[in-house]
Amino acid sequence: MNQAEGLHARPFSNIYVEEVVKDASETLRILEKFPRAHVIYIGHYKDVFNRKHQNFTAQKQAPALILAKKEGTLVYKGAPVCQSFGHEHFYYTSCVMNCLFDCEYCYLQGMYPSGNVVLFVNLEETFAQVDALLEQHPVYLCVSYDTDLMALETVTGFVRRWYDFAAARPSLTIEVRTKSGNFALFEHLKPLGNMVFAWTLSPDVIVQRYEHHTASLDARIRNIRQASKLGFKVRVCIDPIIYVPDFWRLYKELVQQVFEEPVTIMDASVGVFRVSNDYMKRMRRLRPECALVHFPFVTENGVYHYGRELSRKMVAFVKDCLREYISEDKIFIWDGDEI
Numbered sequence: 117m118n119q120a121e122g123l124h125a126r127p128f129s130n131i132y133v134e135e136v137v138k139d140a141s142e143t144l145r146i147l148e149k150f151p152r153a154h155v156i157y158i159g160h161y162k163d164v165f166n167r168k169h170q171n172f173t174a175q176k177q178a179p180a181l182i183l184a185k186k187e188g189t190l191v192y193k194g195a196p197v198c199q200s201f202g203h204e205h206f207y208y209t210s211c212v213m214n215c216l217f218d219c220e221y222c223y224l225q226g227m228y229p230s231g232n233v234v235l236f237v238n239l240e241e242t243f244a245q246v247d248a249l250l251e252q253h254p255v256y257l258c259v260s261y262d263t264d265l266m267a268l269e270t271v272t273g274f275v276r277r278w279y280d281f282a283a284a285r286p287s288l289t290i291e292v293r294t295k296s297g298n299f300a301l302f303e304h305l306k307p308l309g310n311m312v313f314a315w316t317l318s319p320d321v322i323v324q325r326y327e328h329h330t331a332s333l334d335a336r337i338r339n340i341r342q343a344s345k346l347g348f349k350v351r352v353c354i355d356p357i358i359y360v361p362d363f364w365r366l367y368k369e370l371v372q373q374v375f376e377e378p379v380t381i382m383d384a385s386v387g388v389f390r391v392s393n394d395y396m397k398r399m400r401r402l403r404p405e406c407a408l409v410h411f412p413f414v415t416e417n418g419v420y421h422y423g424r425e426l427s428r429k430m431v432a433f434v435k436d437c438l439r440e441y442i443s444e445d446k447i448f449i450w451d452g453d454e455i
């Protein structure tokens with residue numbers, strides 16, 4: 117059993133449920149999966165999630181689950197620091213807030229006051245907002261932002277629901293991005309032309325040192341190969357690139373490892389680590405020992421990054437490594453010029 121599977125097997129021992137969704141079929145279905153959980157009914161998820169003085173680090177080790185209803189705008193325009201892969205109408209949605217994994221460089225720890233996981237059970241309202249956009253134009257939608265949906269699939273079934281939704285809407289393209297080793301879902305799906313599965317990859321030393329509870333690099337590459345063999349649209353994301361000792365050798369070997377056996381990759385993204393000023397301040401407070409977040413970054417327009425020169429060099433290097441295996445027009449980059 118890999119780390120991620122072990123994590124899936126661990127139940128949420130405390131589950132908070134908003135009164136407004138306590139009888140929703142999705143809530144009841146999820147609660148059935150955790151018969152021994154302590155269930156606490158609450159007025160609003162923010163009463164728990166936004167409490168002051170929470171211990172984010174402790175919560176990440178044993179997060180509570182919060183079942184809630186999301187209101188207002190549920191689908192957002194993609195941010196400039198994110199990769200649009202050439203799509204004109206780029207959006208993202210967050211049906212889950214927070215992640216079972218614990219990457220030391222994750223922006224979520226700067227963004228959220230809590231390490232607990234909020235799951236919005238009213239997914240059909242997000243579907244309705246996507247349909248409204250589709251009436252205006254095609255939509256490229258990232259559904260695994262602010263979480264890792266594949267890691268939670270055994271609890272939520274949301275990737276499957278997005279798959280069914282996309283299957284009936286050819287002008288919608290969905291991306292599901294993951295560091296999970298969960299492959300069970302693929303055995304029940306047929307490839308869809310408008311659903312992209314993206315694996316984020318880092319050299320193994322970074323996975324082991326900084327990406328706690330995620331699947332090993334070997335497991336991710338194995339899944340990429342298997343998904344590609346089955347005909348799924350596969351994306352490789354070497355993003356964020358992290359500047360570590362022996363960077364050049366590690367990233368060259370990473371790319372070689374991906375392609376050492378035949379694999380069909382739809383495209384790849386390459387981007388340097390970057391995070392907003394506000395998030396970084398909190399990340400540094402939470403991780404006083406983490407060399408990665410305490411790097412002497414450059415700040416520009418509210419974003420911490422490695423500086424344009426180093427960023428360009430790192431991205432160009434990884435791109436060159438990839439060009440040995442896939443054509444340049446399939447490699448999308450983020451090297452700081454976008455700030």
Ligand code: SF4
Pocket residue numbers: 215216217218219221222223224262263264295330
């Ligand atoms: S997998 Fe992604 S969302 Fe989850 S902790 Fe790591 S960086 Fe954050």
